Amino acid sequence: MPSTDLTSAHAFAELAGRLADLETVADVAETVCTAAAPLIGGGSVGLVLYEQRRFRLAGADDAVLAAAIDRQLVATEGPALDAARASAPVFADLTTTPLWSRWTPSACALGWRRWLSLPLMSRDQWCLGVLEVAGRTAAELGTAQIEQARVLAEHVAVAIDAARIRQTLLVAQIAQETVGQAVGILMERLDLTAEQAIGFLRRYSQEQHLKLRDVAAGLIATRKLPDPTGSR
Structure with a gap:
């Protein structure tokens, strides 16, 4: 060569x-x-x-x-x-x-x-x-x-x-960690199991037409629980 x-x-x-x-x-x-x-x-x-x-x-x-x-x-x-x-x-x-x-x-x-x-x-x-x-x-x-x-x-x-x-995997990892933190908050505040807390977040995100990770991030940031009735 x-x-x-x-x-x-x-x-x-x-x-x-x-x-x-x-x-x-x-x-x-x-x-x-x-x-x-x-x-x-x-x-x-x-x-x-x-x-x-x-x-x-x-x-x-x-x-x-x-x-x-x-x-x-x-x-x-x-x-x-x-x-x-x-x-x-x-x-x-x-x-x-x-x-x-x-x-x-x-x-x-x-x-x-x-x-x-x-x-x-x-x-x-x-x-x-x-x-x-x-x-x-x-x-x-x-x-x-x-x-x-x-x-x-x-x-x-x-x-x-x-x-x-790599970016897609990173976003997925961050979203998973965020949802996990939110689930932990709900389990503590409402005395829910992990499965019940995830179901709560999913129902709320669907009713409010929001992404699950956005609902979770809002809960972590404000430390306020979403309204179970779905009202704003």
Whole structure:
């Protein structure tokens, strides 16, 4: 293996190790936007995430790139959205492509010429977002850079997927602990069994159209019991 390939492999392995230690998606996005461009060998890098049924800009290493990505989201067209919908990479020379008539002229006006959008797929093959790589000249985003970007996208997808799983587990743990504390309060105050206390909380949450963890958190914070009749 050539020394340049060894150097690249080492750099990606180092980044993968850093990403694996991050707890939140926001931390992953910040690290990627800071460290990605040198690994690819040029261009600018941004990250779009799909959350709560909408795309949002999570970060970019260049303010002008961030503006171009934002314009995609406003125009509801562009390579990032196409890559996400097709779960496949999209590459275009913006100076010649007939695609995205509402977005492409504005991206070119900002100075971008070549654009690569790589979908970030979860282990269950759900689209987590899109890695955006853009170049200002025809020399940027050649074959080698595109391949490096593909490798980077795989690492980023794994890191985002893992961070989201950790956050989901953390939220579930906190909710479980919160409900457990509330159950303990009810058992003491009303002389209930654990099963009766849980049933009490569930009935109240259903009657008041509140989440169980929110009812539990309110009880812990105020030390006041919910009204058993369901009245406010």
